[in-house]
Structure formats: structure tokens, C-alpha cells
Amino acid sequence: MGFFTGFLGGFAFTSSVLYVTVHVHRSTRIAQRKAIREQVDQIDWLVSSSGAYDRHNLPVDIPRRRREELEAQKQAEPTMKEILKQRWNTEVENLTRKAYETRWQDIRDATADGWKAATQIIKRE
Known part of the structure; x- marks a missing residue:
């Protein structure tokens, strides 16, 4: 194996490993950010003083419109595979x-x- 071939092979391997590592790290950070935001929203909703009595009497079933909105939000969030593919x-x-x-x-x-x-x-x- 010649010098240039070895050098280019090592460069390609190192750059591809760094590329994948950076993107996996980025997607992990995005997933953590989403999880933290969801948790903060839940805590804020639980801690807020307005409507605490009303929340206790909320129906268990979610209305169809709200359920469709939640499903649309889940579908709109790209997965790590889709981000890397894009x-x-x-x-x-x-x-x-x-x-x-x-x-x-x-x-x-x-x-x-x-x-x-x-x-x-x-x-x-």
C-alpha cells in the first residue's frame, strides 16, 4: 500500500468516523432537549395554581381534535435516521x-x- 493510498484511506476513515460521531451526538442532544421540554411543560402544568381543582375533574378521554394534533406533532418531529438521510x-x-x-x-x-x-x-x- 503506497503512502498516498494509505494517507487517503486513513483520512477518509477518520473523517467518516468523526462525521457519524458528531451527528449521533447532535441527534442525542436534540432528543434530550425534547424530553426536557416535555418534562418542563408537565411540571409547569402540575405546579400552576390556576385550574388545579378543574384538572382533578378532567375526563380521562382526550378529545379527538387534541389527539389528532398530538399525533401530527409526533409525526412532524424527524427521527435521527431521517436527519442523517437528509x-x-x-x-x-x-x-x-x-x-x-x-x-x-x-x-x-x-x-x-x-x-x-x-x-x-x-x-x-
């Missing part, structure tokens, strides 16, 4: 757009110039 798709889209808009002749010329410069440096030594 980020992957945007990155692939950006790379594809960049590859489509790139002038390959300019890259070929720049690579040829770089190769010539590198061979000149090596031949001097």
Missing part, C-alpha cells in the same frame, strides 16, 4: 452539482501543471 442527500446533491458545474479541462490543466512542477522539483534533487 444531510447525506444534501451533501450528495452538492457534490453532484459541483461535479456538473466543474470545467474538467481546467482541472486537467492544473493537474498537468502540478505534475510538471513536482517532477521538476524531484529532478533537481
Whole structure:
């Protein structure tokens, strides 16, 4: 395995591990934030003095409209899989757009110039 192949393989592996780690950490933080907000809302609802007697006499069954609103809120919250999938798709889209808009002749010329410069440096030594 050559130096460049090993270097690029190590770079790709390290960057992919860091990428996945950062996104897993971010999704965990989002889930914790949602859980904490739900708990704070429940505590505020329990602690508030207005309507304490009324809450004791609340019916157990949730009205259909409120139940539909809660289900819509649960469906609107993306899962970690959906977040990672969306980020992957945007990155692939950006790379594809960049590859489509790139002038390959300019890259070929720049690579040829770089190769010539590198061979000149090596031949001097």
C-alpha cells in the first residue's frame, strides 16, 4: 500500500468516523432537549395554581381534535435516521452539482501543471 493510498484511506476513515460521531451526538442532544421540554411543560402544568381543582375533574378521554394534533406533532418531529438521510442527500446533491458545474479541462490543466512542477522539483534533487 503506497503512502498516498494509505494517507487517503486513513483520512477518509477518520473523517467518516468523526462525521457519524458528531451527528449521533447532535441527534442525542436534540432528543434530550425534547424530553426536557416535555418534562418542563408537565411540571409547569402540575405546579400552576390556576385550574388545579378543574384538572382533578378532567375526563380521562382526550378529545379527538387534541389527539389528532398530538399525533401530527409526533409525526412532524424527524427521527435521527431521517436527519442523517437528509444531510447525506444534501451533501450528495452538492457534490453532484459541483461535479456538473466543474470545467474538467481546467482541472486537467492544473493537474498537468502540478505534475510538471513536482517532477521538476524531484529532478533537481
